[in-house]
Every structure is written in C-alpha cells, then in structure tokens.
Amino acid sequence: DAGITQSPRHKVTETGTPVTLRCHQTENHRYMYWYRQDPGHGLRLIHYSYGVKDTDKGEVSDGYSVSRSKTEDFLLTLESATSSQTSVYFCAISSGDRDSPLHFGNGTRLTVT
Amino acid sequence: AQKITQTQPGMFVQEKEAVTLDCTYDTSDQSYGLFWYKQPSSGEMIFLIYQGSYDEQNATEGRYSLNFQKARKSANLVISASQLGDSAMYFCAMRELGTYKYIFGTGTRLKVLA
Numbered sequence: 001d002a003g004i005t006q007s008p009r010h011k012v013t014e015t016g017t018p019v020t021l022r023c024h025q026t027e028n029h030r031y032m033y034w035y036r037q038d039p040g041h042g043l044r045l046i047h048y049s050y051g052v053k054d055t056d057k058g059e060v061s062d063g064y065s066v067s068r069s070k071t072e073d074f075l076l077t078l079e080s081a082t083s084s085q086t087s088v089y090f091c092a093i094s095s096g097d098r099d100s101p102l103h104f105g106n107g108t109r110l111t112v113t
Numbered sequence: 114a115q116k117i118t119q120t121q122p123g124m125f126v127q128e129k130e131a132v133t134l135d136c137t138y139d140t141s142d143q144s145y146g147l148f149w150y151k152q153p154s155s156g157e158m159i160f161l162i163y164q165g166s167y168d169e170q171n172a173t174e175g176r177y178s179l180n181f182q183k184a185r186k187s188a189n190l191v192i193s194a195s196q197l198g199d200s201a202m203y204f205c206a207m208r209e210l211g212t213y214k215y216i217f218g219t220g221t222r223l224k225v226l227a
Contacts, residue, residue, distance in 0.1 A: 031213050033215070035217075040219060041219060042119075042204060042217045042218055042219040042220050043204065043206075043217040044217070045214060045215070045216065048213065048214065050213055058214065059216075088156070090158065092158075092215075094213070094215075096213060098144075098146060098165065098210055099146060099163050099165060101148050101150075101160040101163060102148070102158075102160070102206070102215050103160070104157065104158035106156065106157055107156055107157075
C-alpha cells in the first residue's frame with residue numbers, strides 16, 4: 001500500500017475557526033491532491049500540487065487554501081470553517097505517469113458545528 | 114471541460130452473477146486515462162482497473178474488466194461472478210493526459226445479494 005497518512009482522522013470544530021488537515025506521503029510522488037466526498041457528489045477536487053510550492057485550484061476551491069513546503073507534506077487549510085465544509089476529506093498522490101492511478105489516504109472526517 | 118457521468122445511483126446483483134456498472138465521460142482530448150475505484154463501507158478508496166484511450170484491448174484485472182467503447186465515450190465496469198465482498202460504492206474517474214487532474218463521477222452503490 002502507498003504510504004499516505006492523513007491527520008487528524010476525525011475533527012469536530014466550530015463555525016468560524018481555522019482548521020488545517022495534513023497529508024504526509026513516503027512515496028516521493030510529485031503530485032498530491034485534496035478531495036472532498038459528499039453524498040450525491042462523489043469526490044470533488046479542491047486543490048492539487050505538482051511540486052513543492054506549486055499548486056493549482058480544483059473545482060471546489062473556494063474557502064480552502066493549500067501549502068506544500070516539502071515533497072512529502074501537503075496541507076489543506078479552511079481559513080474560517082463553515083457548516084457547508086462538513087465532509088470527508090481525502091488526500092491522494094500520483095507519480096504522474098500516464099497510467100498512474102491515484103492512491104488515497106484513509107480520509108479525514110470533518111464536522112463543522 | 115471533462116466530465117464523468119454515472120447514471121446508476123444503486124444496483125443489486127445476485128451472488129455469482131455478473132454485473133455492469135455504467136460510466137460515460139466527456140472530454141475534448143484524444144489522450145486520457147479512465148480509472149475505476151471501489152469504496153467499501155470501511156471508507157478506503159481502492160484502485161481496481163485502468164484503461165488508456167489508446168489501448169486497443171479492453172482492460173482486465175481478475176474478475177474486473179472494462180467494456181471500453183471510445184466512440185460512445187463509455188467505460189463500463191464489468192464484475193464477473195459477484196461476491197458478497199463486492200458490495201461497495203464504485204467510482205469512475207478520468208484524467209486528461211494534458212493535465213494532472215483526476216475527475217470523478219458520483220458513484221454507484223452495488224449490493225450483492227446472497
């Protein structure tokens with residue numbers, strides 16, 4: 001299994017507070033991703049990174065920011081959490097090869113009250 | 114813009130029978146990859162099978178195969194000899210090779226009946 005660790009695994013926070021989710025990989029893959037999963041919506045891309053300090057927006061990036069200061073770490077920050085950001089968040093990595101699938105972490109369940 | 118459509122929110126299949134899960138996609142690119150994932154109730158995402166747009170043969174991986182019809186832009190997953198452990202959510206995904214974004218469909222929940 002790909003070495004991907006997400007932390008925390010569960011978090012409950014209040015509306016308006018900042019939240020940071022961490023993704024750590026041991027595969028030395030160049031590409032890292034943050035998705036959110038909601039019923040009826042599947043997985044939607046929030047942000048992704050194609051290298052250290054290189055990031056780009058996905059389809060649902062509003063309200064989220066990311067940072068990647070090292071190859072192995074990709075942080076997702078909710079600057080001011082809202083109830084609509086209650087979701088399961090998945091980090092994923094890819095080598096970038098044409099037939100390379102995404103490998104996922106185990107997810108973080110975030111509840112914003 | 115690329116898009117994945119899975120029109121079956123839920124499906125049932127009898128144990129030991131085959132089942133087809135539908136996936137259609139929209140892209141203007143000629144080079145792309147299609148992926149299927151399984152998500153059991155425990156929540157992890159498991160990669161099942163890959164099909165490249167230029168692959169001439171349909172992909173197969175054990176009991177999983179892809180019915181790839183490029184002209185129709187469909188990449189249906191076929192699971193043969195269904196097992197109770199196949200009960201899960203299944204997602205179709207696509208990556209256009211000019212980008213590094215992977216786009217997912219909304220998923221199909223499969224229930225295998227004993």
